[in-house]
Structures are given as C-alpha cells and as structure tokens.
C-alpha cells in the first residue's frame with residue numbers, strides 16, 4: 001500500500017514506519033500540502049498532522065488532494081480530543097481521525113490494518129463475486145441473499161462455522177449497499193476483554209472510569225451512516241444484551257459517563273457460530289434481542305458442503321501466495337493434491353484451506369503442488385465409504401486408497417494392515433491409477 005505523510009516534522013513518518021506491518025508499504029513524507037500536490041506519488045492513505053490544518057484554507061487543500069486522487073483515504077492526526085473538531089474534519093472530507101495520545105501507536109496499527117484490509121479486499125471491487133470467491137450452487141444462494149439484504153436497511157444475522165467467510169459476507173453486504181461510502185466497522189466481541197466491551201461499543205467520557213484518560217468514541221458512533229459488524233454476538237453478556245437492545249430500539253447511544261444522547265444511524269450485521277436459538281432456550285441470550293438481530297438470516301454452508309468451491313478457492317490462494325512471495329510461474333495444483341483437498345472435511349473451512357495452500361506454495365519444490373505438500377494436521381481423511389452405493393471392488397479400491405494416503409504411499413504398511421499382497425496392491429495402483437498420497 002502507498003502511504004503519504006503530511007507533517008511539518010519528521011516524527012510522524014518515524015512512528016508510521018514503526019507501525020506498518022507490511023514490507024510492501026511505500027511511505028513518502030511531505031512537509032506541506034504544496035510539496036505533496038507537486039509530487040507524482042499517489043497514496044492510498046494520506047496521514048495529515050493537524051498542525052497543517054488551517055480551517056480557512058483546508059477545504060481548498062483537500063479539494064486539490066482529491067483532484068490528485070479521488071480514492072485517497074484521509075486520516076487526521078490530532079492531539080485534540082474535541083469531538084466537534086473531529087466532526088468538522090469529517091464534514092470536510094476526512095475518512096478517519098486519530099487521537100495522538102498514549103494509545104496512538106495501537107490505534108494507528110488498527111487503523112492501518114483495517115484500511116489495508118479494506119483496500120485489498122473491499123475497495124478492490126464492489127462486485128460480490130470479486131469479494132467472495134466461489135461458484136458452487138450453495139455459494140450462489142448466499143450471493144442472492146446478499147443482494148436482497150443490500151437493497152434494504154434490514155439487519156442481517158450471519159451464521160456459519162469458523163472460517164466460512166462471515167466477515168467477508170458482511171463486507172460484501174456493506175459494499176453493495178448505498179452506505180458503501182461510509183465506514184464498515186467490524187468488532188469481534190469474543191476478542192475484547194469483557195470489562196472493555198461496553199466502552200468499545202458505546203464509547204466513554206474522560207474520567208468515566210479508572211483508566212479513561214480521554215474521551216473515546218464507541219463503535220456505534222464510528223460506524224455513523226455505515227455498517228457495524230458485530231462478530232461472535234453470542235458472547236455478549238446478558239447485561240450488555242439489555243443495553244444493546246435499548247440502543248437498537250431507540251437508535252440512540254450514550255457514552256459511559258455522559259448524559260448526552262447521540263443519534264445512531266447504522267446497519268447492523270451480526271454473526272455467530274453458535275446456535276442463538278438454543279442460547280435463547282438456555283436463557284443465555286435474550287429472546288427480544290434475538291428477534292431484533294435476526295432480521296434476515298444468512299447461513300454460510302461449511303466448505304465440505306460446497307466442494308464445488310474447493311479447487312477454485314485453492315487456485316486463487318495459490319495465485320495470491322505466489323504473487324505475494326514473488327514466485328513465478330504461478331504453481332499448479334497436481335491432480336493428486338486436488339483429490340486430497342476434495343476428500344478432506346476442513347473443520348477450519350476457507351481459513352484453513354487458505355493457510356494450507358499458503359504453506360504448500362512455500363514448501364513445494366518446482367512448479368507443482370503435490371498431495372504430499374498439503375500438510376493436513378492429523379491427516380483426517382473424510383469417511384465417505386458408506387455414503388454412496390458402490391460395488392465391492394469399488395469399496396476395495398477406496399479402502400486401499402484410504403490406507404495408502406494414511407501411510408503416505410508405503411505399500412508394505414498397507415499390505416500388512418489389509419492382509420493383502422504387495423504385488424496385488426501395486427497391480428491395482430497401476431491398473432486403477434490409484435492415488436498413493
């Protein structure tokens with residue numbers, strides 16, 4: 001990603017250099033707007049030190065920046081925690097506001113990561129199938145629901161096993177909707193310490209509790225006019241469920257330690273891998289909140305139930321990993337490797353497929369990824385033996401192939417296990433073109 005820094009001092013440049021996590025980033029530093037406008041560099045994000053923000057001239061300067069690049073994201077960095085100031089900058093056209101306080105580096109990292117994520121995965125295209133890959137019938141049904149959700153304001157509740165692409169689907173809904181020029185804010189409830197969730201969602205005032213040294217906007221405010229994605233909603237405690245319900249009913253939020261009521265305008269997308277209905281039965285989730293969140297339910301099938309997507313996704317991840325690691329030509333997936341992927345049940349779904357492929361790209365020699373390069377933990381090959389009707393010979397072949405995979409092609413082990421002669425196994429391997437790995 002290309003990052004530009006506008007600051008009268010070199011200090012920000014250093015901090016941003018330290019915070020950036022990707023070696024691919026190109027960072028350029030400018031000490032004034034005119035230097036920046038005069039250069040050929042087109043950044044994806046421009047960080048602007050508010051020491052350079054003079055309200056009499058800033059609108060004109062932002063217009064010139066936008067003329068140079070209409071896509072550039074503008075991030076103001078300021079020591080002032082004045083909310084009116086932040087609002088005013090937003091009105092002028094800034095995309096984000098970062099407070100230069102004790103948490104600055106942490107927030108900067110988060111901001112960079114989220115913008116990088118948006119830049120590569122979201123802004124690249126607004127087309128659903130450029131964001132979510134796959135063309136199985138099952139995923140096409142998901143695309144249909146995304147389209148329906150995008151044209152309305154309805155809340156959406158996404159369910160699916162871990163790694164099925166729930167966050168990606170939430171992004172696609174946002175990107176397809178009329179809110180796509182406004183923020184997409186994702187919060188994983190399970191990843192936040194319990195006593196910080198309330199302030200993370202609803203914000204707090206300075207001094208509201210020990211450690212609240214500065215005012216902080218909550219995610220409901222950050223997602224203004226955009227989409228708020230609450231992942232792992234089933235992890236929310238009962239008292240916060242009550243608070244969330246109130247916010248959703250009244251479309252208003254109050255920061256901790258404040259009496260000021262702030263209007264919210266968000267589309268809420270929630271996700272969970274839990275069965276929320278069961279949680280309601282077990283009194284762990286409020287029924288009234290459940291119905292409010294449910295809106296349009298969208299279930300993403302696990303990867304093993306949309307095998308039609310496995311090879312397409314694998315090839316996409318190979319291409320991405322080869323490009324990222326500057327490996328040419330793009331590696332191919334051997335037929336044995338394809339069979340191995342198709343017979344695996346992927347408990348970690350697309351995320352697992354992606355990391356499996358990324359590793360295989362690195363460890364495979366030459367230009368082809370073979371079955372042995374796919375390091376599936378515990379080698380759990382799916383037991384499909386009884387799902388389809390077969391002849392006895394077909395069963396035999398399947399069993400032999402299963403053991404060949406299990407013992408990594410070592411025919412003497414398989415022969416011992418099945419009490420079958422090695423020569424017979426070799427003959428079958430040749431005749432039936434059995435996969436040894």
Ligand SMILES: Nc1ncnc2c1ncn2[C@@H]1O[C@H](COP(=O)(O)OP(=O)(O)OP(=O)(O)O)[C@@H](O)[C@H]1O
Pocket residue numbers: 131132133134160161162163164165166167168169231273313350351354
């Ligand atoms: N259909 C898809 N096309 C391309 N990439 C995908 C697809 N589905 C998932 N991914 C990728 O797989 C990874 C996991 O996706 P994501 O984080 O959206 O899953 P999740 O269901 O939200 O996971 P969790 O439940 O663990 O939060 C991400 O890197 C995502 O980009």
